[in-house]
Amino acid sequence: MNSINLAVIAGDGIGPEVTSVAVAALEKALGSVELDITSYDLGSDRFLATGEALTESDLQSLSQHDAILLGAIGDPRVPSGVLERGLLLKLRFAFDHHINLRPSRLFPGAVSPLRDASGIDFVVVREGTEGPYVGNGGALRIGTDQEIANEVSVNTAFGVRRAVEFAFNLASTRDRKHVTLVHKTNVLVHAGKIWLRVVEEVAAKYPDVTHDYLHIDAATIHMVNSPQRFDVIVTDNLFGDIITDLAAAICGGIGLAASANLNPTGAFPSMFEPVHGSAPDIAGKNLADPTAAILSAALLAKSLGYLEAAERIENAVEHDLANRGETKRSTDQIAQSILELI
Ligand code: ATP
Ligand code: MG
Numbered sequence: 001m002n003s004i005n006l007a008v009i010a011g012d013g014i015g016p017e018v019t020s021v022a023v024a025a026l027e028k029a030l031g032s033v034e035l036d037i038t039s040y041d042l043g044s045d046r047f048l049a050t051g052e053a054l055t056e057s058d059l060q061s062l063s064q065h066d067a068i069l070l071g072a073i074g075d076p077r078v079p080s081g082v083l084e085r086g087l088l089l090k091l092r093f094a095f096d097h098h099i100n101l102r103p104s105r106l107f108p109g110a111v112s113p114l115r116d117a118s119g120i121d122f123v124v125v126r127e128g129t130e131g132p133y134v135g136n137g138g139a140l141r142i143g144t145d146q147e148i149a150n151e152v153s154v155n156t157a158f159g160v161r162r163a164v165e166f167a168f169n170l171a172s173t174r175d176r177k178h179v180t181l182v183h184k185t186n187v188l189v190h191a192g193k194i195w196l197r198v199v200e201e202v203a204a205k206y207p208d209v210t211h212d213y214l215h216i217d218a219a220t221i222h223m224v225n226s227p228q229r230f231d232v233i234v235t236d237n238l239f240g241d242i243i244t245d246l247a248a249a250i251c252g253g254i255g256l257a258a259s260a261n262l263n264p265t266g267a268f269p270s271m272f273e274p275v276h277g278s279a280p281d282i283a284g285k286n287l288a289d290p291t292a293a294i295l296s297a298a299l300l301a302k303s304l305g306y307l308e309a310a311e312r313i314e315n316a317v318e319h320d321l322a323n324r325g326e327t328k329r330s331t332d333q334i335a336q337s338i339l340e341l342i
Contacts, residue, residue, distance in 0.1 A: 003034035004304060007065040007269065011043040013278025015071025017286075018293035021335040022069060025316075026297040028342045029309040038065065042087060044075030053086035059094050063268055067300050070273035071293065076280055085135065092128055095268035097261035098159065099166050100126040100237075101299070102244045102275065104227075109321035110252030114224065117250065122230035123170060124247055126240025127163040128261060130154050131191075133237045155191040155236070160198045166264060167234035168206045178231035179203075179211040182219045182239055191236070199234075220246060248275050252321075255289030258296040260303060272300040286330045291317055294338060316341035 008023060010016040027035050040058065047053045062068060068091075073083050091097070106112055106120040114120075130153075137151040164181075171179045181199050185192025196213070203211050214222060216239045222229060223246055235243065248257035257275035264270075274292030282288055298313035320337045329337075 002032070003036055004030070004306075005036050005038075005064070005066045006300075007038050007040060007062050007068045009040045009042050009068060009070045009073075011071040011073045011278065012045075012075045013072055013280045013283040014276075014288035015043070015073070015278055017071075017283070017288050017331055018274060018290040019069060019071035021290035021331070021339075022293035022297040024335070024339060025294045025313055025342055026069075026301060026309070028339060029298075029301065029312040029316075030306060031309070033306065033309070043073055044078045044083060047078060047083060047086075048075075053083055054090050059091075062091075063095065065269045066304060067269050068271040069293075069297060069300060070271055072274065072276065072278040074278040074280075089133065089135075091271065092261055095261075095271070096129060096263050096265075097268075097271060098127065098129045098162055099260075099262040099264060100124075100128040100240060100244075101260040101262055102126065102247060103258065103295075103299070104230075104244070104247035104251050106251045107256070107318050107321045109318075109324055110256060112250050112252055114227070114250050117227070120227045120251060122227070122247070123174075123232050124240060124244050125163060125167040125170065125232060125234045126244060127159060127234075127236050129237075130156060130159040131237030153188070153191060153236075153238070155194050157194055157198060160194050161202070164195075164198050164202045164234055167232050168202050168209050168211075171209045171232040172206055174231060176231040177209045179209055180219070180230055180233050181211065181213045182216055182233055182235040182243060183213070184216050184239070185213075186215065195236070216243070219243060223247065223250065244275065254292070256291050256295065256321075258292050258299055260296070260299045262303065270300075270303055272296040272303075286332055288331050290331055290335050291321075291338070312342050313338075 010019040102124045104122050106117050132151050132153040134154045139149040141147050167179050171177050183195050254276040259275050261271040298310045302310035316338050319341050
């Protein structure tokens with residue numbers, strides 16, 4: 001492949017500011033590889049104008065691309081949950097993004113709130129299409145004191161297995177070759193049994209990879225007290241959502257955290273996005289840190305096999321962070337520095 005057919009959803013708030021920098025970084029790092037970009041105006045403006053968050057024809061058109069780069073979606077004018085379910089989750093389920101990957105490495109120069117943060121370098125593999133996020137639920141007697149709401153967590157051996165296999169395979173390529181399953185198997189016993197069993201089955205196929213288990217509550221303590229113990233964490237959709245925000249916080253904050261929503265089969269394009277949201281409080285003020293979006297573009301390059309381009313971007317970010325110091329810089333200043341380094 002010497003060209004990439006890229007769909008860009010810049011989205012809301014700071015989305016367009018950080019995405020344009022990420023695209024520029026990708027373009028520069030790819031050198032002679034051509035970037036063929038289609039921009040999509042998905043997000044709150046379109047939703048407010050048309051009442052539709054994501055149509056079948058959007059999905060059809062997006063599916064024709066090699067990958068999707070997303071800025072951020074969310075706007076105070078749109079009720080909470082509407083765009084999350086109607087756009088982000090819809091995309092994730094339609095394209096079967098069953099692996100949510102979040103590298104959590106503390107770059108030298110990045111500031112962690114932890115006293116002993118040196119050497120943090122782990123990856124969270126969050127299952128992306130099951131658990132309590134499937135929309136299997138409902139409510140009775142809504143608005144009364146007798147209201148009952150169900151949000152059923154769906155866990156299948158198939159879904160758990162592909163996440164666990166991805167995690168062990170990833171661990172086998174890393175130095176420490178260790179997988180930690182994070183769950184709450186003592187309380188969520190039915191789902192827990194699947195996860196525990198599948199981890200043992202998959203582990204048997206990876207004799208070089210060690211593994212252990214932590215309850216989610218204990219895992220949060222370890223993540224604050226000794227995050228260096230983690231190499232690859234595999235966990236379900238909800239626990240993964242929570243623990244990856246904690247992981248971002250200890251690795252220098254939300255401005256640096258990148259993520260990938262992967263469909264490793266290649267049947268549909270994978271989607272890459274910063275962990276942060278649309279940050280309406282700082283939108284349009286040249287204050288957003290574009291680093292998370294830039295690192296998401298590096299993940300994109302890596303997943304399409306452009307390893308050198310990915311490395312170029314990561315090295316540039318690493319150099320920039322090492323020299324960043326305490327002074328707060330604007331979006332433009334960070335962008336300029338990283339682009340020059342690339
Ligand atoms: P979402 O529900 O979409 O995740 P959110 O309300 O949880 O959104 P964000 O939009 O991520 O949160 O913003 C949380 C805080 O972090 C805000 O104060 C925002 O200004 C800040 N923030 C988010 N992204 C960045 C960034 N790239 N650079 C600097 N600050 C950021
Ligand atoms: Mg958030």
